[in-house]
Amino acid sequence: MSDRRGRPELTDQQRLSWLRLIRTPNIGPATFRDLINAYGSADAALEALPDLARQGGNTKPFRVTTQAQAxxxxxxARDTGIRLVAIGERDYPKYLRAIDHPPPLLGIKGDPSVFxxxxxxxxxxxxxxIAGTKFARQIAAxxxxxxxxxxxxLARGIDTAAHLGSLQSGTIAALAGGIDRPYPPQNFDLAQDITKRGMLVSEMPLGWEPRAQDFPRRxxxxxxxxxxxxxxxxTHKSGSLISARLAGEMGRLVFAVPGSPLDPRSGGTNRLLRDGAxxxxETRDIVEALLPMIDNPPVIPPLAYEPPDLSTVSPPGDSERSAVVEALGAIPTPVDEIVRHTGIAPAKIHLILLxxxxxxxxERHPGNRVSLHSF
Structure with missing residues (x-):
């Protein structure tokens, strides 16, 4: 089925199956993609999960998200005005589609015209x-x-000022928890105001209370x-520097506002400037740099290691699985080194890692490196 612009839309059953798959433990965006690649559909992948977990060494019953839970x-979501949009559908943010392993399903609430x-x-x-919040609100407006x-x-401080400065024209708040759990609680009213002319977005389940480890995903x-x-x-340890690093890796432009070397809150921004931000x-500095990108959006470089087609891979043997596990440890190791070390075909290596x-x-790490969890 396609929408009126010709983009494919999931059927209700497909959306439900996608939701079951992405909400199942240990399934993230990269694993979701690999499973669809290997099995052709979410339904087929869901059926295969218990055997895959057992082959990977799981000795406990593997709990797939049930139809009733999804x-x-x-x-x-329907009762609270939240929509779960799939990558490729009309109201999925277009630049988000281009990143490495975008969320398969994204919860949105508000006015999609801001996209x-x-x-x-x-x-x-x-x-x-005070000066920082004033400047953030000014350039946002x-x-x-x-x-x-x-x-x-939607955080306190600069985030709040940015949303307030653009509230009447359209702003997007990305959340670390479920859309129904905006954080911090004191910004609950702001979140509701944003939905009137802007958008709340999250890849987390509804009802999810944000944890510290969820904010890098946000x-x-x-x-x-x-x-x-x-x-x-x-500051030098600010989560905003994580956002800046990720933006640079995605081919986005990174800007920073200079500040006094005597203010710790300027340590991170001044370092970004030193490193090339x-x-x-003034606002014109941003507009002039971004205008050429509107018609020529950033292109994500191809993956250093393109996953092979898993749809025709024969099941690996126990000796092959043992060889891969022996090659791994707590130190992140590049996948291509595992291939060279074991002599096993890349497609089978990929399936064993899955x-x-x-x-x-x-555990997966940047640079196509993997490690074993230490329990």
């Missing part, structure tokens, strides 16, 4: 200075008046949705 989330506006992210310190959509993370959404990312204030002294990941024994 239906409850779908019903709750048609060129997006720019503004992030920064939660304990922002000026960018909004130039028909840009402002993306941020930062990845902020960077992926946007053409460029502006950091207003940030574009300086921002089994280990579904069993909860494998």
């Amino acid at each position: 239906e409850r989330e779908m019903d709750f 048609t506006m060129p997006p720019v992210a503004i992030v920064g310190a939660r304990n922002a200075s 000026e960018l909004a008046s130039a028909d840009f959509c402002i993306v941020s993370g 930062n990845r959404l902020i960077a992926g949705i946007s053409l460029g990312l502006v950091v207003v204030e940030a 574009s300086i921002v002294c 089994e280990l990941e579904i069993a909860g024994r494998l």
Whole structure:
């Protein structure tokens, strides 16, 4: 089935199956893609999961998200005005589609017309200075008046100022928890206001309370949705620097606002400038840099290691599985080194790693490196 613009849309049953698969433990966006690649559909992948987990060394019953659990989330989403859009569908953010391993399903609530506006992210310190919040709100308002959509993370400080500055024109808030669990709680009213002219987005299940480890995923959404990312204030250990790094890896432009070397909240932004970020002294600095990208969006470089087609791979043998496990350890190891070390075909290596990941024994790292979990 296709929408009126010719883009394919999932049927209700397909969407339910996708939801079951992505909500099953140990299944992330990369694993989801590999499973669809290997089995052709979410339904077939769901059926194969218990055997894959067992082959990967899982000794406990493997719990696949049930039809009833997925239906409850779908019903709750429908009742609260939340939509679960799939990659490739009309209201999926177009720049997010281009990142490495985009979320297969994205929860959205609000006005999807904001996705048609060129997006720019503004992030920064939660304990922002008065000057920092004033500047963030000012450039957000000026960018909004130039028909840009402002993306941020609904946090205190700079994020809040960015959303408030663009609230009347359209802003997108990426959440670390479920859309029905905006964080922090004191920004609940702001989140509701955003849905009137903007959008809340999250890849997490409805009802999910955000944990510390969920915020890097939120930062990845902020960077992926946007053409460029502006950091207003940030310490050396700020999560905003994670967003900036991810944006740079995605081919987005990274901007930073300079600050006093005596203020710790400027340590991270000044370091970004030292490392090549574009300086921002006024809104025009951002607009002039981003305008050429609107018609020529960033292209993500091809993966250093393109996963092989798993649909015709014969099941690996026990000796092959043992050889791969023996080659792995707690130190992240490049997959191509595992191939060279074991002499096993890359497609089988990939399938064995998939089994280990579904069993909860494998951790993936940047640069196509993997390691075994230490239990």
